[in-house]
Amino acid sequence: MKTTAIIYKVMILVLCGFFISCEDYLEIDVPDHKIVSATVFENDEIALSALDGLYNQIAAAHFTGGGASSVTVLAALSSDILNPFYTTNLPYMEFDQHELLPDNFRNTNLWTSAYNIIYMSNALLEGVADSKSISQDVRTRLEGEAKFVRAFIYFYLVNLYGEVPLILTTDYRTNALATRNPEEEIYMQIKSDLQTAIDLLGVNYLNGERTRVNYYGAVAFMARIELYKENWEKAEILSSEVISQTGTYEILENLNEVFLANSKEAIWQLSPIGRGDNMTNTHEGANFIIDPIYSFFAQFKLNPIFVDSFATEDKRLTNWVGFHPATTYYYPYKYKIRNDTEEVTEYSMVLRLAEQYLIRAEARAMQDNISGAVSDLDKIRERAGLDLIANVDPGIGREQLLELIFQERKKELFTEWGHRWLDLKRIGNTGEVLGEAHPQWQETDVYFPIPEPELLTNPNLTQNDGY
Template sequence: MKASIKITGVLTILMSFLTSCEDFLEVEAPDHKVVSEVVFNNEETALSAMTGIYNQLLIASFSNGGFDSVTVLSGLSADDLTTIRTTNLTYREFELHEVQPSNPRNLNLWSSAYKIIYMTNALLEGIESSENISEDIRIRLEGEAKFVRAFTYFYLVNLYGGVPMILTTDYRVNTLAARDSEEQIYQLIIDDLQIAADVLGNDYFQEGRTHVNRYTAVAFLARVNLYLENWEQAEALSSQIIANNEKFEILENLDEVYLANSREAIWQLSPTGGGTFFTNTNEGSTFIIHPFFSVLSHLKLTENFVKSFESEDNRLTHWVNFHSGLSVYYPFKYKIKNSSDAVTEYSMVLRLAEQYFIRAESRAMLDNLQGAIADLDRIRGRAGLELLADANPEIEKEDLLIKIIEERKKELFAEWGHRWLDLKRTGTAGEILDIQNPMWQDTDVLYPIPESERLKNPNLTQNDGY
């Protein structure tokens, strides 16, 4: 309990500092030095500050798995999630690809991501100037903070395109920051992740998998290289993770995948860091429809998505549930909607199954089709499906790539916007989504820069189409 209070205290200091800087045009310059001296005057509080950043990921809209998260909003933009009620206009804008710059959920997505970035910058500045932290601790904290910063920028650049690259807590610099190019943002992401991979150890800092380590950084680097179509690097990096069967494994029981400290997990977030007495994940609370109080639920799976599963697919029976009152299907990867009992589920951020998909796609692009089939079959076999090596061993490259993306849809649905980002990066968003949405325009692949942010910063240009 004392440790929890201490972490909360440090987080409060950081967040009050952050809040004071949120509207740069209306406040005087904060005293950065005083805050740094308080938080980083010893190793214990510095470590607590990093834990506070992890906890903030459970609170921040973009990352918490809740109603304004990447998981929900990007799921609506794709073809796997839809709204239960068409009167929910702020959600419908994402579903119809008509997001208005004034949409409050879009603002929450953007601003909460930048709050995380601001906190990582504050920590990096604090440990750099502190004389009371050992070099080993300083290096480790740098690696963790830079990983979180890279992770956050990855979503910003994929959802909005070029965005301001904020690398300081100096409000005088940040208040009028213009947008940097996508190439510049991706270079920062790679640089930060490479540092994290170089300096972090192979073991998790605490019991469980809620702090990032070297393998977390390598796994995310594999994804980044996949998105950048650096196929050889993506294959090599994902192979490092897959080869480590001492730490990671594909769990045959689908109901065990999202449990706390799952061996399929590369990185998870514990719901106990959210600052409430609830011990369920936000994903469970958001997606599970109460048997009697369904009026509190807003989201369901699309009919076409549910129909895309083969009847024998174990993911359909274990990860999808049916609400008879509303006659709708909903994501059921997490089994607990509300609880204050002992924690049994953690929010999954990165897991091993994705690494098999990364390597399968990379191998296919490198014309190693048999290797790609083997990786895809590892996931299909776990799902109880016929192996591709048996059903279609001579499959053509283009058909195999389509199969990989289709399997990604069924495996990674309702997780961190994977489907939306896959449609965007493969250039198939228009082809697939304009069938269900005649209002689709190619500029819809990016969300608008929030109107209120542009009013505060005249150097923020708007995305095309808005």
């Protein structure tokens, strides 16, 4: 193979992934990664192109792209939000019925594409460390964004699978035989990477596009981490810092403007352009909207029990839930465009301001700051057209308020990055909520199985209990 061909392969397959999805980091040829720092990072322009490639891969990958094997879809099927459109679709029914098998190809797609993104993040970080040619500004930016992305992916892996291999290099031999690391060790790495991102990233968005992580994106995600670790005071401080940036972020009154490109509610979004095809709609729009004529193409529908949980006056019901008369099924309608090749108008939402209000409400409630928590919760309820808790129940107690916060999280954040599934798990009531409708439920179902192909490839991997 000629040198130029090798370099091209490295930039496209190892780092950039501009147009295709690499699905198994263990299969990358050993010699290729050794070229990274000498070629891909020879100047600022090429290094920044590699960073663009990382974001493009996030937009295209199974795990993060909002498509049929994404965390958004599979975690919603596992909770009480989505159901498969067809009960004959066995891979989806396994998630829905909590009868997930280790050879489920959707689960394998989820795992391998997540580790591919981690591999690319590691390659960027190694390239930054080894390069003597890039400027300090570019070096700082690449390190901050790559470490944020690595932390972001590991957060989902540890919550979906429990103990997972903590891969921090591109060394093939080390990665191929990696063992699973304790959850606490993974969280320590997540927080370390996020703190580095916070220290390095600037507050401005590149070219006004909210498709790259900035300082406040890292702070917002750290607020979520502290919430999950029950560090209530830290979660409140961090979410408050984001909420205070009123010149940059705001809760939009019009629900149908929330998911538009560069919405002021957006903290981080993904552009469909990054996928490298000619479609300008989001994967979420394509997957969730039931075509008015060709409904047989549909794959998902909203759980009718979830739809019934909305009050009739809730604007989220009328604006974010669609109805298909011919099938009488409801579907997620946060994204309005199912299929388009014209100008991009919607970006896939990853982090948004509403979550920060809900994080702070929960953190405040857990510190017995009831009035502060009610104020934050009412910010979300007011936009939804619901009665304010401050008016209808001014003497509300902590436990009742927390239950309302969890219900608002379910209705506000549905079909966004698995929030409901992860909330049920961290609160500890997954079985209580899902067990009645799923008699076969077992407590070990809170974790997905380690994919069978990975167990066959790596003899040091062990399977989760119950599989």
